Amino acid sequence: MSKDVLYLKIAKSVTEQIKSDTLQFGDRLPSLRSAQKLYNVSLNTVKQAYMELESRSLVESRPKYGYFVSQSSQRKLALPSVAPMKVAERENTAxxxxxxxxxxxxxxxxxxxxxxxxxxxFLPLAKLKKSMINVINRKSDSGTDYEPVQGNEYLRRESAKWALVLEGKISEDDLVITSGAMNAVYTCLMAVTKSGDSVAVESPVYFGVLQAIQQLGLKVVEIPTHPIYGVDLEALKKVLPTLSACCFVTNFNNPLGFQMPDENKKELVKLITEYNVPLIEDDIYGNLYFGAERPKPCKFYDEAGLVMWIGSVSKTLAPGYRVGWVAPGKFKEQVIRQKLVQTVCSPSIYPDVIADFLEHGRYDxxxxxxxxxxxxxxxxxxxxxxxxxxxxxxxxxxxxxxxxxxxxxxxxxxxxxxxxxxxxxxxxxxxxxxxxxxxxxxxxxxxxxxxxxxxxxxxxxxxxxxxxxxx
Missing domain, CATH: 3.90.1150.10 (Aspartate Aminotransferase, domain 1)
Known part of the structure; x- marks a missing residue:
C-alpha cells in the first residue's frame, strides 16, 4: 500500500473514532511514536495523518503536549454560506x-x-507604561523632532527582528512605518492604483478596507470566500486581468477568521506574479494563532516583490498608539512618496515606545x-x-x-x-x-x-x- 494511501487510512480511522464518540473533545491522541508502533508505519506517515486531521479541524496540536481532539470536531452548527460572485453595478456601502x-x-x-x-x-499596560517612561527619559528632544519619512529606525529594526515568520527575508531597510494598518492599506492603494482602477477583496470584507477603496474612486471586486479556505482562487483568476491590485487578509481574516492554507497562498502568489498584480496583504492578526505555530504570510512566497506585507500592534499591544508598518517590496519608493505627501512623517514617541517594548518587554x-x-x-x-x-x-x-x-x-x-x-x-x-x-x-x-x-x-x-x- 502506498504511503499516501496509508496516511489517509490512519486519518480515516481516527475520524471514525471521533464521529462515534470513542474519541471526544479534549482527548489526547497517541503520541507520534506510539502511533508509529500502533499502525506499524513510518513516523512521517503518522505526521501526515495528524496534519490531515488538523487541516480538517478535527484535532489541534499543542506544543510540547501533542495532538488533541478539537472542539470544532464536535460542532453542531453548519459553516456560513459562500456568497456567489456579483457583477452588478455596486450599491452603496452602509x-x-x-x-x-x-x-x-x-x-x-x-x-x-x-x-x-x-x-x-488583554494588554500589557504596566510594561507599556514602563517603556513610555524609558523613552521620555532617553529623548533629549522630548519627541519634538521629525522622524525620517521611512519611519523610526529603532522600530524598523525591532519589527524586522520580530518578523521571524519571514525567516530573515526582510530587513529594517525593507519596512516603512505607518499610522496603523489601515493607514498602510490606504497608502499602498494610493501607491499602486489610480482612480477608476479595480481592486479585489474578500466577500465578506472588513468595512474599513471597503471604505478606503471607494474613497479613492476605485472599483471594488468582491471575490467569493470560503470560511475555512479563504478566497476562491478560480473566481479570482477569471478577473485578475482586469485588476490593478488585490487586498486580502490571508491569516485570520476579518470577519470570517479563516487561515488560508499554505498551498493556496503559494498559488495566490503564483497567480499575481503571472498577471503582475500587487497584493496588499494585511497580516495584522498573524501573531494571534490558535495552532502550534505562526502561519506564514503570502510575503514569504513572494520572489517578485509584488506582495505589500502589512503589520501592526493595534490588535496585540496598543490600539490607540496607531503604530503599523509595511514591507512594500518593489513599491517602496512609491509608498514613501505617498507617506511624505500625506503625513510627512510619523510621530516619534509611540514608535519608540513600541520598539522599546519589542526589545525589552518580552513580547513573546x-x-x-x-x-x-x-x-x-x-x-x-x-x-x-x-x-x-x-x-x-x-x-x-x-x-x-x-x-x-x-x-x-x-x-x-x-x-x-x-x-x-x-x-x-x-x-x-x-x-x-x-x-x-x-x-x-x-x-x-x-x-x-x-x-x-x-x-x-x-x-x-x-x-x-x-x-x-x-x-
Missing part, C-alpha cells in the same frame, strides 16, 4: 450603519461585541498569554452560541484572531436587531457593513477579545432571545 456602530466606541457600559478592539485586560511571553485568553474565549463564545442561538444558525471556525461570523435565519435583519440590542446595552457588527452589495443582512460579526464575565454570557443569551423572537 456608511450610516458604520457610523452608528463606531459611535458606540466610547460606551463604557456597553458589552462591546461590535468593534475589533482587545479588552484592556505577552503573545502566548494573549493567545491562551483568546482561545479560551473562542471556546466560550462558540459554546454559548451553540447553546443559546437557534439550531439553524451557521457559525464560522476561526483559526486565530478574535472575530466570529454568524449567519442567521433569512428572516432576520441584523441592522434592525442592532437597534434593539443597543437599547439593552449590547452591540455587534451587522453583516450589511461587510459588502458593497445588499447582502449579509442576516449575518453578524462578534468580537470575543473581551473579558469573559457572567454579564457577557448573559448578554449573548439576551441577543439570542432577540433573534428567536424575530423568527
Amino acid at each position: 456608511e450610516v450603519l458604520i457610523d452608528k456602530v463606531f459611535g458606540t466606541i466610547g460606551g463604557t457600559d456597553v458589552t462591546q461585541f461590535a468593534l475589533g478592539i482587545p479588552g484592556k485586560s 511571553h505577552h503573545l502566548r498569554t494573549f493567545r491562551k485568553k483568546l482561545y479560551a474565549n473562542y471556546l466560550q463564545i462558540q459554546k454559548s452560541v451553540t447553546e443559546y442561538f437557534p439550531d439553524n444558525t451557521k457559525i464560522s471556525e476561526p483559526k486565530g484572531g478574535f472575530m466570529l461570523w454568524l449567519e442567521l435565519d433569512k428572516k432576520i435583519c441584523t441592522e434592525d436587531l442592532f437597534d434593539e440590542a443597543m437599547s439593552q446595552k449590547i452591540n455587534f457588527a451587522p453583516g450589511r457593513m461587510f459588502s458593497q452589495y445588499n447582502q449579509y443582512q442576516n449575518c453578524m460579526r462578534l468580537n470575543y477579545a473581551l473579558e469573559w464575565t457572567d454579564r457577557v454570557e448573559s448578554d449573548l443569551e439576551k441577543l439570542a432571545k432577540m433573534v428567536k423572537k424575530r423568527m
